[in-house]
Structures are given as C-alpha cells and as structure tokens.
Amino acid sequence: MELPNAQETDSPPIAKKRRIPKACASCRRSKLRCDEKRPCSRCVSTGNACVYFERPKDPTEERFEKIENALSGIQERLNVSHGQPSPVATHSSISFEDDSLASTRSVVTRPPVANGHSDFTLREPSTTDLISSGLCSEQDARSWFRTFFLGCDRFVPVFDTTMDTFESVRARSSILFDIIVSYGCRAATGVLSRHYQILYSLLRRHTSDLILRLSASPDRPPLLEDIQGLLTIASYSDSGAVLADIALKAAVQAGLPVGLDSLFASILDTSSSDQGLATPRSLREARVWYGLFVLDHILSLDGGKPSSVSIHSSPRRVRALVSHPERTSTDLRLFAQVELNAIRSTARSSLTRDPVSATLSPDSISRIVNGTLLDLQIWLSEWQAIEFGDASSTTEHPVLLLNLRIQHAWAVLTLQLWALTASGVENIALMTDSQRNIALAAKSAAEQHLQLLLTNVQMPGDAPSMPYVANLCYAMEFVWAKNAFCILIVLRLGILLGDPPNSLIQRLTEAHQFLHELDKAGMGSNISYMRILAQTVDKCERAVKASMRAEERNSAESSDTDFQSFIPKEFMFEWDFPGLNLCYIPFDWQDLFLDFGTTA
Structure with missing residues (x-):
C-alpha cells in the first residue's frame, strides 16, 4: 500500500491564537494581578477590568517580594515623618502579616511632635x-x-x-x-x-x-x-x-x-x-x-546680673496711673519703686569706672552723689505726699510710709558704698578726707536703716508694733539678704571707722533686738540668713569685747581681723552688695624704717 505523500497527508499546522492582552499598560509594567474580582485603581477609575495572565511565581520568590515591598513602605513612611519628599506610593502596599512588621508600622506612624521628629514627644504641662x-x-x-x-x-x-x-x-x-x-x-x-x-x-x-x-x-x-x-x-x-x-x-x-x-x-x-x-x-x-x-x-543693682530692661522716658510718667480708677493701694508701692530704682540705676551707671582713666575724679564722684541725694530726697517727700493723699488705704498708711523711709535709707546706703568703690580705695587707713566722709555717710545711712527696721508703728486699733519685722515672713529672698547685709555693714563700718566702744555696744544691742523680733515673728526657720545674722553679731561682739580689754591686745587684733574677713558665701555668689571689700590695714612707714634701722 502506498503511503500518502507527507505533503498531502499532513494537515496544515493550526495557527496559535494570539492572546489579546486585556491588562492596562500600568498593570503590565508592574506585573500585578488585576481581574474583574480585584481590579486595580486605574481600571476602577475607567470602569473596566483588565486581565493579565502571567506565569505562577515561585512561593519563595513571592515571599521575598512581599518583604521588599514591606520595607519599601516603611522607608516611605520614615521619609514622610522626617519631612523628606518621597515618591507617590503605588497600590502595591501589602498587609502586614508578620507581627514584627506590624509593630514596626505602629511605631513609625506615630504623630510627629512640633519639632518634626517622631522619635520624641514633649511632656504636656499639668492641667x-x-x-x-x-x-x-x-x-x-x-x-x-x-x-x-x-x-x-x-x-x-x-x-x-x-x-x-x-x-x-x-x-x-x-x-x-x-x-x-x-x-x-x-x-x-x-x-x-x-x-x-x-x-x-x-x-x-x-x-x-x-x-x-x-x-x-x-x-x-x-x-x-x-x-x-x-x-x-x-x-x-x-x-x-x-x-x-x-x-x-x-x-x-x-x-x-x-x-x-x-x-x-x-x-x-x-x-x-x-x-x-x-x-x-x-x-x-x-x-x-x-x-x-x-x-x-x-x-x-543688688544681685550683679546684667540689666535686661532700661527706661528711656521719665520714670515720673508712672504717676499718671495713680488716679486710674482700677488702681489699688499696693500699686502705690509698686509705682514708687519704679521711680526709685530708675534713680538708683542712673546713679550706678554714672559711678561706673571710666574705662580710660580707670577711676572717677573726686569732684565727679561728689557731683554724682550730691545730685542723686537730692533726687532721692525729692522722691521721698513727693511719694509721702501721694500716700497721704490716698484715701483708699488709710489702714496701711503707717506701714507704707515706713517702707518709703526704709527704701530711701537703703538707696542712700548703697549710693555711698558705690561711691567708695568708684574712688578705687578699699583700705580706710589710706583714704583721703573726702573718701572718709563718704564712708561716714554710708555708716550713718546704715545705722538709720537698722533703726527704721525696729521702728514701732501705731496701727489702727492695735498696740504699737514693729510691722516691718512682723511682715518678713512674707518677704522674698532679696529682702532677707538685704537685711542681713545691712546688719553686717553697720557693725563693720563702726569697727573700721573707729567708733567708741559704747557706740558699738549700742549697735550690737539693736542687732540682738532685731534677731529677737525675728524669733517672735516665727522666722527662725529661715536657716540660711538667720545663720548669717547670728554669725555677724557673734563675731562682732567678740571683737568689741576683746578690744575693750587692754591686756588682751593680741586677742583683740585677732578678733578684729576675723570679723573684717567675714563675708558670707551667699553675698559672694548670689548677691552683689557693695562695701564688703572695705578693710582697715594701718601702715606706719616711719616706724617700719625705724625698726629696720634698729635691727641693723
């Protein structure tokens, strides 16, 4: 049987039907599955669903791809939280199936704080x-x-x-x-x-x-x-x-x-x-x-910090508020201090040493001091008149008037001590007559300040009392430090300027009385400045008693030196009170050369 010819018997090859891609270009590039059941966002927007057939992926490869996409999403969120630009995320963000990745996601999506860092949060103030x-x-x-x-x-x-x-x-x-x-x-x-x-x-x-x-x-x-x-x-x-x-x-x-x-x-x-x-x-x-x-x-002025605010207009302008209908009696105290501290600030600036000559001339110091003393006296008299004319605080008149006098004495005391500092001489034994007069004026102001602290005032309906000391339980730290310094400086100036023993005993009696009144007011618990006051009085008392015993001259000199060198650390580091560097070191050059000659 004759075999048919191959050309005759073989049927023509069936042409492979060409697949018509139904996936959109975006899906084909990203190779994402997109069908009628799960259309991509682009297809949803156009109303069509595309189908793209792709070879099934290896499970291991698919797992690595999911991890890469997850890490990419994390990096994107980190960039956004740090304010960095990031590419627009595709719809390929996958669900976090791994617990560790899910916890990572909760950390990086924490709302950032005001400074733009998501790693830190600021504590909310208590409400x-x-x-x-x-x-x-x-x-x-x-x-x-x-x-x-x-x-x-x-x-x-x-x-x-x-x-x-x-x-x-x-x-x-x-x-x-x-x-x-x-x-x-x-x-x-x-x-x-x-x-x-x-x-x-x-x-x-x-x-x-x-x-x-x-x-x-x-x-x-x-x-x-x-x-x-x-x-x-x-x-x-x-x-x-x-x-x-x-x-x-x-x-x-x-x-x-x-x-x-x-x-x-x-x-x-x-x-x-x-x-x-x-x-x-x-x-x-x-x-x-x-x-x-x-x-x-x-x-x-008293604490040594650089001044942060200054006034360029007249401080008297504050008096325009005295007649304000909402003004209180306490405002009078505040407004008076505004003027007083402006006067003090001007004087302190004027007494600052000239950077060229390093010191002011005696005439310049005298002119500044006298002018400031006049301003301070005008301030005191005018504010006393304002206080007397205030009908809203009749019960507080005695205390406010006393406070004005105490503040005036403090301003005069610091002015004189600043002037001594400006003169450039610390050793009273070497001072000129004009410098010694300034030191004597400072001592007088310090004594007046101490006596005003102990002034009895007749309050309405009450027995006479010392209202200033009684109100120290309400005082700020500066007031405590100021009073401790005033007692120290009044006793020190008395010794340095050679006051007679009876006068020094009187100052010590007043200091003891001040300490006693503090105890009555219940202020013994303020250990820091109570310790300063007690040590001041104790050291001065030893020096005075030793100097009164002629047979213990060496002991007297030792006690005197101990008191002169007593400067509490609080005054050195926390406050900048003037006059603590004053001392008395006598130099008798004639006797010194005579001793050398005798020795030779």
Missing part, C-alpha cells in the same frame, strides 16, 4: 491643681491663698485682690493657683515645714511647665497668668535672674510694653467720655510689666 491632685485639702488651700494676700502680694505687687480671688485664679490658671497657694504655705508654715517641702517639688515642676509651654508654642502670645507665675517664682527663687529674663521675654511676646503705650494714650485722650474706664486689663498688664521692671533692677 490639674494641687487640690484635684490630692496634695492638699481645699480648706488648707483656701487658708494659704488668703495668707499670700496678707503680705506676699506686697513684695510681688502684680496682683489685684478684687480680681485675683480663689475661684477666679483657680478657673483661669491651675499653675498660677498652685504657685500662690505654695508661697502662702511658705509664709504660714515656714520654709522647713513638711507641707511646704511637698509643695516645693510641685513648684519645681510648674517652673518646668511654664518654660515648656512657652517653648512649645512660640507663635501663641503667652498668657498673662503664666507671666505672673514666672515672676512670682523668680522673686522667691535662687534662680531668679534666669526666670526673670524668661518672664521678661514672655511679656514682650505678649505685647505688654505696647499695651502700656496704649494705656498712657487713653489717659491723654481727654475727648473720650470713658477715659481710663475701659482699660482694666491694660492696667493689669501695666502692673505686671512694671513688676518685671522693678525685679530686673533689683537683681541687676
């Missing part, structure tokens, strides 16, 4: 006060709040008792409320009481809270209550210089100086029918600004 936190009862809080406004507000005069009530302050600012209650507790129970020690740790936290709040929201104007809180802490804190500058910066950001200009402009606007009545908040802001001004000058 609950000490009553809600259980640190003290409401009854104690109310009692200590009242104590604060019995005297602390006189030393930190930036509050108004008609507005800053218990309920009002607590509702407006939990931090300011805690600060007021804490320092009221300090005045009522003492620095070393367990109550105050508990609240002191809270004050440290609130100091951090206030600084953190100002740092975390630099674009938002600071609250007036936050500035008041910082200023109060600065007044009672060892770090007052730093905190005062932070409060000053916050006050500038809040626009307090601009508000002060607006307040003065409203007073000058005589055409307005409600002149000065529509700006109660402006007076509150002015009060806080002037409080910062006074604290800055105290810390610069």
Whole structure:
C-alpha cells in the first residue's frame, strides 16, 4: 500500500491564537494581578477590568517580594515623618502579616511632635491643681491663698485682690493657683515645714511647665497668668535672674510694653467720655510689666546680673496711673519703686569706672552723689505726699510710709558704698578726707536703716508694733539678704571707722533686738540668713569685747581681723552688695624704717 505523500497527508499546522492582552499598560509594567474580582485603581477609575495572565511565581520568590515591598513602605513612611519628599506610593502596599512588621508600622506612624521628629514627644504641662491632685485639702488651700494676700502680694505687687480671688485664679490658671497657694504655705508654715517641702517639688515642676509651654508654642502670645507665675517664682527663687529674663521675654511676646503705650494714650485722650474706664486689663498688664521692671533692677543693682530692661522716658510718667480708677493701694508701692530704682540705676551707671582713666575724679564722684541725694530726697517727700493723699488705704498708711523711709535709707546706703568703690580705695587707713566722709555717710545711712527696721508703728486699733519685722515672713529672698547685709555693714563700718566702744555696744544691742523680733515673728526657720545674722553679731561682739580689754591686745587684733574677713558665701555668689571689700590695714612707714634701722 502506498503511503500518502507527507505533503498531502499532513494537515496544515493550526495557527496559535494570539492572546489579546486585556491588562492596562500600568498593570503590565508592574506585573500585578488585576481581574474583574480585584481590579486595580486605574481600571476602577475607567470602569473596566483588565486581565493579565502571567506565569505562577515561585512561593519563595513571592515571599521575598512581599518583604521588599514591606520595607519599601516603611522607608516611605520614615521619609514622610522626617519631612523628606518621597515618591507617590503605588497600590502595591501589602498587609502586614508578620507581627514584627506590624509593630514596626505602629511605631513609625506615630504623630510627629512640633519639632518634626517622631522619635520624641514633649511632656504636656499639668492641667490639674494641687487640690484635684490630692496634695492638699481645699480648706488648707483656701487658708494659704488668703495668707499670700496678707503680705506676699506686697513684695510681688502684680496682683489685684478684687480680681485675683480663689475661684477666679483657680478657673483661669491651675499653675498660677498652685504657685500662690505654695508661697502662702511658705509664709504660714515656714520654709522647713513638711507641707511646704511637698509643695516645693510641685513648684519645681510648674517652673518646668511654664518654660515648656512657652517653648512649645512660640507663635501663641503667652498668657498673662503664666507671666505672673514666672515672676512670682523668680522673686522667691535662687534662680531668679534666669526666670526673670524668661518672664521678661514672655511679656514682650505678649505685647505688654505696647499695651502700656496704649494705656498712657487713653489717659491723654481727654475727648473720650470713658477715659481710663475701659482699660482694666491694660492696667493689669501695666502692673505686671512694671513688676518685671522693678525685679530686673533689683537683681541687676543688688544681685550683679546684667540689666535686661532700661527706661528711656521719665520714670515720673508712672504717676499718671495713680488716679486710674482700677488702681489699688499696693500699686502705690509698686509705682514708687519704679521711680526709685530708675534713680538708683542712673546713679550706678554714672559711678561706673571710666574705662580710660580707670577711676572717677573726686569732684565727679561728689557731683554724682550730691545730685542723686537730692533726687532721692525729692522722691521721698513727693511719694509721702501721694500716700497721704490716698484715701483708699488709710489702714496701711503707717506701714507704707515706713517702707518709703526704709527704701530711701537703703538707696542712700548703697549710693555711698558705690561711691567708695568708684574712688578705687578699699583700705580706710589710706583714704583721703573726702573718701572718709563718704564712708561716714554710708555708716550713718546704715545705722538709720537698722533703726527704721525696729521702728514701732501705731496701727489702727492695735498696740504699737514693729510691722516691718512682723511682715518678713512674707518677704522674698532679696529682702532677707538685704537685711542681713545691712546688719553686717553697720557693725563693720563702726569697727573700721573707729567708733567708741559704747557706740558699738549700742549697735550690737539693736542687732540682738532685731534677731529677737525675728524669733517672735516665727522666722527662725529661715536657716540660711538667720545663720548669717547670728554669725555677724557673734563675731562682732567678740571683737568689741576683746578690744575693750587692754591686756588682751593680741586677742583683740585677732578678733578684729576675723570679723573684717567675714563675708558670707551667699553675698559672694548670689548677691552683689557693695562695701564688703572695705578693710582697715594701718601702715606706719616711719616706724617700719625705724625698726629696720634698729635691727641693723
């Protein structure tokens, strides 16, 4: 049988049907499965579903691809959280099936903080006060709040008792409320009481809270209550210089100086029918600004810190606020200090040594001192008249008038001591007549200051008392340091200038009386400055008694030297009181050469 020809018997090859790709270009490039059941985003937008057939992948290869895609997603989120541009993510983000990858995802998607870093978060300041936190009862809080406004507000005069009530302050600012209650507790129970020690740790936290709040929201104007809180802490804190500058910066950001200009402009606007009545908040802001001004000058003139704010207009301009209807009796104390510290600041700047000649001439020093003494006397007489004319604080007249005299004596004392420093002579034995006269004037001012501290005042309805010493439990740190220094300098100048023993015994008696009154006022717990006062009196008393015994001349010289060299470390590192470098070292050159000749 004949086989058929191959060409005849073989059927023509069946042409392979060409597959028409139904996948879109995007899916073909990315090689992703896309069908009617799971269409890609592009196909959903066009309303069509594409089908693309591909060779099944190896399971191991598919697993590696999932891991690569997961790592790519993590890197993308990290770039976004750090503010870096990242390519637009495709729809290939896979679900995190692995627990470790899922935990990684929860970390990197944490909302970033204000500084743009997702690895750090800032602590939120506390919003609950000490009553809600259980640190003290409401009854104690109310009692200590009242104590604060019995005297602390006189030393930190930036509050108004008609507005800053218990309920009002607590509702407006939990931090300011805690600060007021804490320092009221300090005045009522003492620095070393367990109550105050508990609240002191809270004050440290609130100091951090206030600084953190100002740092975390630099674009938002600071609250007036936050500035008041910082200023109060600065007044009672060892770090007052730093905190005062932070409060000053916050006050500038809040626009307090601009508000002060607006307040003065409203007073000058005589055409307005409600002149000065529509700006109660402006007076509150002015009060806080002037409080910062006074604290800055105290810390610069008496604490050695660089002055952070100065006044270019006349300080007498503050008297325009005396007639403001919202003005309080405590404001008079504040406004008077604004003028006083401006006068002191001008004198201190004038007595600064000339960088060329290194010292001022005696005539220049005399002219500056006499001019400043005249300004201080005018200040005292005019503010006494203003106080007498104030009908709103008749019960406080005696105390306020006494405070004016004490502040005047302090200003005169520091002025004379600054003048001695400017003369460039520390050894009283080598002073000229004019320099010695300045030293004698400083001694007289120091003695007057001590006697004013012990002045009895007849209060309305009460027996005569020493109100200044009794109110020291409310005082800020500067007042404690100032009084300790004044007792030290009055005794030292008495010895250095050769006062007779009877006069020195009188000064020692007054110093003992001051210490006794402090004990009666319950201030023995302030260990630091009580120790300074006690050591001052003890060392001076030994020196005086030894000098009165002629047979113990060597011992007298030793005691005198011991007292002259006594400078408490608090005055060296925390304050910058003048006159502590004064000494008396006699040089008899004729006797010295005579001794050499005799020896030869």
